[in-house]
Amino acid sequence: MGTQGSKSEKKRMKKIEKSLEETKNKLAKEIRLLLLGTGDSGKSTFVKQFQILYQDGFSKDKIHSYKPVIRCVVKYSLKQLIEANKKLETELKKKNQKIAENYLKTFAPRNFSISTKQLIVIQQIWSDPAIKNVWDLRDNFQIPDNSDYFLDNAGRIFDKSYSPNNIDILNCRIATTGIQEIHFDVGEKNWVVVDVGGQRNERRKWIHHFEGVHALIFVIGINEFAKKLYEDNTINRMHESLMVWDSTLKNRYFKKTPIILMFNKVDLFKESLIRSNLSDCFPDFNGENNFEEASKFIKKKFIKKKYLKFRKIYHHFTCGTDTKMVGNIFSDVMETILDNHLKDYFV
Template sequence: MATAMLTCSCCLRFKYSPEEIEQRHKSQQIDRMIERERQSFRRQVKLLLLGAGESGKSTFLKQMRIIHGMRFEPEAVKEYQQTIYQNLVRGMRVLVDARDKLGIPWQYESNSEAGEVVLRTDPNTISEPVPFARLSPLLQALWDDSGIRTAFQRRSEYQLSDSVEYFLDNLHRISRLDWVPSNQDILHARRATKGVVECVIPIRGVPFRFVDVGGQRSQRRKWFQRTNRLEESRNVFDTIVNHLAFGNVSVILFLNKTDLLIAKVRSGHTDIRSHFPQFTGDPRDPTDVQTFILSLFSSVVRRRRRSTGIGGREGEERTQPLFHHFTTAVDTENIKVVFGAVRDTILRRNLEALMLQ
């Protein structure tokens, strides 16, 4: 019997040529790789970032890279440098135009010419340090003029990127020929997301796939908008949260730019009651305003789902819970804490779903 087994083994050895054996070995390796990829894909946690333009989706994704140690490639840093130059020029063009349309006088009439130069400057032509350094003295003179500062204080009457103040306050540093954008500079850089951007980040051994969907709408900068940004964001949220495609998906609402909201509420320059007369709290109390804003969003949630019981049996119909966080996307420590809570919520709900299968 031992001889028969040995003979059989020899027959198998000579059944395939060395090339065929090598091909079979490679095929088995590919099959194992495919299976590993399949298992990895099943383990992935997918997060779809949706919202209105300039709501902070791309900034959140940049924060994920920074928090989890993924450095920005030199080519990306160079692109952000060009973006910041253009953000500064575009921002000042908006401010100069706003000062004129709002009828605000110059503090120094000599800055009228500087304003004209900036208005004639195509931001797309300012993408290198030397051209920007030549223009920066004009930008600084304009930013120091009380007429531009007054126009900036009235920015609620027109559309101005939130990052403009940060960059103008750092103009001297950014104007240096050896300046390289820091992580904080990159977080404030604003460029429209076109199409869909995906990024997979391993977090505690679990691959998280972030998908950033562009939210810019056409003709973004309009004067004296009929719909303010809060209303626009709520309308976008209404469309998303009540869509049938998301009926069985966990939704986490990020109410972003909390720092700007608190500053506005405390400054007294704006009153939420002028836009939402139904507000009954203290318009100078950030907590009252935040509670009201959250109610605006939670009130539009209409979607329901059928929960699945053990063994695949249908359970009772219930409302999908809505998780929320007040965030400041440019604040790394804030996002680190918030995402820690988000991560734990997602993993816990995924585990609950597996247990019910």
């Protein structure tokens, strides 16, 4: 009995050792990236880009699921513009006033198919000079940045044969709640990207995903300097990003973690600089209100000498909806992580 029990125990131990070895080998090949940033910074757009670049794009079911969401975005964007116009108390063209009022009264976002007449209404109100004026003043309201893209494409989006393309999906923002994780292989490594919600009520969940992260990608919507928070209309979004960034770097888990800072939405940033002055957000900014000087100033606000004490911080200026740009940047990011930071992890 003793000999038999001993053999059984040895067999069990060998099984455990084999399992541990397999786990070790798997972990040696796995790189976990954590995406952090405040709400609407563009984190989830990067996740979509990774799916396009490294997972052969979106499944048919996924594409189909975006169809009603995008149609809802078109209708809801126009509703927000009409409501903002009412606050400004500017008049639409006489023929559009009743049409706009009726649009608000009969608004039904879940009515995903619309008649030709209803489509004409959307296009007619969107082309009204008063609504275009609201769009120019959009930084003063909680109007999504990509509303013009969807309203300009309303005819195609409400066509019976419509199927969302990659650009439609990249422009469609759905606030992340909970945790989203995607896996893809590049070379011999399995990359795991973890995206967590950026809204205030989601951030308390972040701490559960800090341990075991090989690199942190922190995303900032650089056009945030002209906007207020969804959760608190008295707080500037860029100030909120700085506060979250500062507290993230102070976290003990990230003392030696490679960090890549993504200054996202450079295309919208350039547009915002035409409408707004960076000095309204940062009174200590006294440079020219152009991309070169404004972006340099913001970069210095985020990358301070005190932050570089324990780690290197790499940065990129990017446009999350530009697949080619994101692909090139992420190739650099992967090379940075593997060549400069993770040699001790992967032997």
